[in-house]
Amino acid sequence: MKQKHSFQIQRVLWATDFSNESMSCLSWMRWVQNRIQPEAHALYVLPRFSDWVYEAAFFSLEDLRLEIESTREKSVSKLAEIAKHKGLDFVAAVREGIASEEISNYAQEHSIDMIFAGRRGLSEIEQILVGSTTARLVRNSHAPVFVVPKEKRKAAIKRILAPVDLNELSMRELCYAIALARQLRSELLVTHVAEFYNYKVPALKHHQLMERINRRIADVAADMDYEVQNIIHETGEPAHKIIEVAADQDIDVIVMATSQRRGLEKFLMGSVTQKVLLATSIPLIVLPPNGDSAAE
Structure with a gap:
């Protein structure tokens, strides 16, 4: 008796920090969109500051919060500009926290079938001791991660x-x-x-x-x-x-x-x-x- 395999890419997510590496993912996601028309999402994660950061800052907690909110709004606008410039249609979102965790959580909440993430070059020591957001995402994600290397290639x-x-x-x-x-x-x-x-x-x-x-x-x-x-x-x-x-x-x-x-x-x-x-x-x-x- 033949098994039924129902896997389909229906929703994709671009995880970005606006770096050149993450921007290189867009041509690959666009190719997939043109090929099978999945629902597309884009996510930028703001870092969540510890309490000691607020205490050590030279301005008030309220000023910091206002700055974070302003950055959030600018990030949403930037995602919209990128979508328009690159000819993409995606749901844009901005969250605050640890990037790999927030990306993984967002993917689960929205039933994402594939996450597009850029890979940065790391030294050997960094590979062992620190890793990267993409490396941590690969280890912890419940969805497949499409890792795009730094080297430019034709997206197909x-x-x-x-x-x-x-x-x-x-x-x-x-x-x-x-x-x-x-x-x-x-x-x-x-x-x-x-x-x-x-x-x-x-x-x-x-x-x-x-x-x-x-x-x-x-x-x-x-x-x-x-x-x-x-x-x-x-x-x-x-x-x-x-x-x-x-x-x-x-x-x-x-x-x-x-x-x-x-x-x-x-x-x-x-x-x-x-x-x-x-x-x-x-x-x-x-x-x-x-x-x-x-x-x-």
Whole structure:
């Protein structure tokens, strides 16, 4: 019996801080809007100041509050100007608080199906100790996050890459990628990277693994009335090979998911998705680990 997968992008959100990185998201969101006409939202988050900031300021609490309200109004006006200038139609909102939390909350409240966010370049120390709003959003969001890198690219999603292995999280990525490719009328490529490194693995065992992967992909796709035409097998360090395949195959977007790692393991080791996110010049759609975005 075939499974029903009802995933559709119906509402999208542009999370902006008005930086060049966040502005680069607009061409991608416009492409999606032109392709499938989802309802679009835009959100700017003002920082919420601690009480000590008010106490240390050289002007009154009321003056600070008036300044924040003035900034809020200016931000709404700026969003409206951007929409007009870029030929976009979106619901504009401004909130106050921690950006990653407010973006995630807004997305849940408005049933957002995809969040567009820009990626800033970070030093290695910042990557480990601080991260960024987008990095925190990727870890905490219940909706997929479309991360646009700093490098400028033509905004079009014609070729999608889904890296897979045999775990269930990976198969959820594949389901999402299939549903996305179908809705956007894009071509889907699937890749599997075997982590053999320098170990000598008998050719027969490697071939058996490839056959097993191919059968699993075919079964998942068949449940969605879909046929994957292009499966690419590689051997090596997964993140490096995924980026390499994406570049070689002229991929427009990579679809991956965050893991359930917690605490010290996540702090020290990160994940394949994180490594790809920090190194690739190709947009990455990052799925949450909780299954909310699965095409179920």
